[in-house]
Amino acid sequence: MSTSAGYLELVGVEKSFGDTAVLHGIDVSIAEGEFISLIGPSGSGKTTTLRIITGADQPTDGSVRLAGADITFVPPHKRGFSMVFQHFALFPHKNVYDNVAYGLQLRKVGKRELQQRVDAMLERVHMREYARRRVGELSGGQRQRVAIARALVIEPRLVLLDEPTGALDAKLRLRMQSQLKELHRELGLTFIHVTHNQSEALALADRVFVMNDGRVEQSGPPAEVFNAPATRFVAEFVGRNNLIDGTVDGGDFVSPLGSFRLNGRADCEGLHGPCTAVIRSDSLRLGEAPDGAQGASAQLQALEYGGSYVTWFLTAGGTQLQLDVRAEESGALRPAIGQRYAVWWKPDDAHYLRSA
Ligand SMILES: Nc1ncnc2c1ncn2[C@@H]1O[C@H](COP(=O)(O)OP(=O)(O)OP(=O)(O)O)[C@@H](O)[C@H]1O
Numbered sequence: 001m002s003t004s005a006g007y008l009e010l011v012g013v014e015k016s017f018g019d020t021a022v023l024h025g026i027d028v029s030i031a032e033g034e035f036i037s038l039i040g041p042s043g044s045g046k047t048t049t050l051r052i053i054t055g056a057d058q059p060t061d062g063s064v065r066l067a068g069a070d071i072t073f074v075p076p077h078k079r080g081f082s083m084v085f086q087h088f089a090l091f092p093h094k095n096v097y098d099n100v101a102y103g104l105q106l107r108k109v110g111k112r113e114l115q116q117r118v119d120a121m122l123e124r125v126h127m128r129e130y131a132r133r134r135v136g137e138l139s140g141g142q143r144q145r146v147a148i149a150r151a152l153v154i155e156p157r158l159v160l161l162d163e164p165t166g167a168l169d170a171k172l173r174l175r176m177q178s179q180l181k182e183l184h185r186e187l188g189l190t191f192i193h194v195t196h197n198q199s200e201a202l203a204l205a206d207r208v209f210v211m212n213d214g215r216v217e218q219s220g221p222p223a224e225v226f227n228a229p230a231t232r233f234v235a236e237f238v239g240r241n242n243l244i245d246g247t248v249d250g251g252d253f254v255s256p257l258g259s260f261r262l263n264g265r266a267d268c269e270g271l272h273g274p275c276t277a278v279i280r281s282d283s284l285r286l287g288e289a290p291d292g293a294q295g296a297s298a299q300l301q302a303l304e305y306g307g308s309y310v311t312w313f314l315t316a317g318g319t320q321l322q323l324d325v326r327a328e329e330s331g332a333l334r335p336a337i338g339q340r341y342a343v344w345w346k347p348d349d350a351h352y353l354r355s356a
């Protein structure tokens with residue numbers, strides 16, 4: 001599943017705590033300069049994987065390699081990695097400059113070079129004018145920028161970010177995301193990022209790793225993982241999808257919503273027997289199916305207001321459906337719970353999975 005020559009590689013990494021196995025053979029290969037996002041439900045093993053990469057913990061079996069060298073048992077401080085945590089872990093009584101300079105002082109970098117590197121990094125994160133301000137006197141977003149500056153100034157071999165924007169409000173989070181992306185582009189460092197925020201993974205990552213129960217269930221560019229989930233788990237976890245269970249028989253998908261032609265699509269080749277159609281909630285539309293589209297009739301169960309759009313929850317033949325309708329359109333339709341509505345989708349917007 002790895003796409004490129006490994007800079008950081010986890011090879012057959014297993015981890016047990018006592019009798020409980022929590023990682024079951026992680027094999028990943030990350031290229032130098034890649035931005036990787038790890039996503040997955042609570043307890044799926046994201047933090048454990050990150051701790052094994054940092055050296056805070058060791059695998060029960062398997063190895064960690066960096067640029068070809070086995071680093072499985074190299075202690076954290078000798079790996080040359082940087083971490084950015086959700087709560088920043090800055091020194092509140094030191095000023096901005098001293099926080100950023102700290103890692104370089106530990107590495108005994110000469111005074112002149114240290115000053116140049118700290119100034120340049122503060123400039124990059126637009127914090128130079130706050131250099132003498134104590135961290136305790138900064139806003140959340142400013143602290144976040146100091147935390148990132150401190151992590152990057154040492155030119156780490158790997159940057160590990162655990163929920164780096166988790167403590168920020170929505171607007172600031174977006175600003176930090178674009179700043180992180182820019183720093184990644186400019187500095188060319190390798191980033192591994194854990195997040196609960198899927199839109200953040202989508203915005204930042206070159207590749208997303210979806211973890212489930214101690215395994216990497218799917219990895220790939222965000223658009224691929226979001227548009228073509230490889231398993232039912234990924235389809236349920238990533239994005240907001242409708243899952244329609246049915247059976248493929250002689251080129252037709254037979255489901256409680258009706259029977260639909262697969263039209264010889266390449267991705268459906270060889271499909272036979274129990275299958276699931278996956279349709280994103282923003283690919284399902286209201287109204288009679290136009291020519292060439294596929295459709296069904298469904299009963300409205302509930303509405304959820306989401307600002308610029310309203311999510312309609314419907315059922316069709318026992319299958320739950322959800323679709324997003326622009327707020328004005330939804331209002332104009334005066335939706336009535338219990339009433340039946342026609343829904344449709346473009347055949348290309350349905351993605352088919354073999355049921356396990
Ligand atoms: N020190 C430990 N001792 C025993 N079990 C542990 C320990 N650390 C983690 N676990 C277990 O390992 C599994 C994976 O935990 P991990 O913290 O890696 O999950 P996560 O994906 O980071 O979850 P979250 O999204 O909630 O942060 C969980 O079932 C957890 O209870």
Ligand SMILES: [Mg+2]
Pocket residue numbers: 046047048
């Ligand atoms: Mg965690």
